Amino acid sequence: MFDKLRAGDTLVVRWVDRLGRNYEDVTANIREFMQMGVTIKTVINNMTFDGATDDPMQKAIRDAMIAFMAANAQAQAEAQKLAAKAGHEHRKAMGDDAYKGRKPSFTTPQIDQIVAKVGEGVGVNEIARQVGLSKFAVSRIKSDTAGAYAKAARWGI
Numbered sequence: 001m002f003d004k005l006r007a008g009d010t011l012v013v014r015w016v017d018r019l020g021r022n023y024e025d026v027t028a029n030i031r032e033f034m035q036m037g038v039t040i041k042t043v044i045n046n047m048t049f050d051g052a053t054d055d056p057m058q059k060a061i062r063d064a065m066i067a068f069m070a071a072n073a074q075a076q077a078e079a080q081k082l083a084a085k086a087g088h089e090h091r092k093a094m095g096d097d098a099y100k101g102r103k104p105s106f107t108t109p110q111i112d113q114i115v116a117k118v119g120e121g122v123g124v125n126e127i128a129r130q131v132g133l134s135k136f137a138v139s140r141i142k143s144d145t146a147g148a149y150a151k152a153a154r155w156g157i
Helices: 023-036 054-095 108-119 124-131 135-143 145-155
Strands: 010-013 039-043
Touching: 010 108, 023 039, 108 124, 108 135, 108 145, 124 135, 135 145
Parallel strands: 010 039
Antiparallel strands: none
């Protein structure tokens, strides 16, 4: 994005967390955009950050807001990850049937076909075309056939 924007451009983001992975990334990227002369606007709270001001008090207020918003965004992301992890662990604790993971894109008969074709020496791309799966799915099944059968059995497919 840095190579696309120029001085005078306005970058509109939903929230400042879209500008980096963590507090340091977000604040560094916002500062770099402002040094380039790019104005940043947030959609959620309609904030505008630009580097045009020379007033030290305005700079301090702007920098404090950037720091607060970046820290808040990181805290929200971490809380969301923890909540998701707790939910997964709770479902797993409820028993084997409670948490099955994502439904596989393949069925037991397709696994059988893949195993047979691999035994015949057919390539992954050709197997994928014949069976109707992606080459990535075929590769995963080929490398962990027992795991693929177990996953299909969990889902009853």
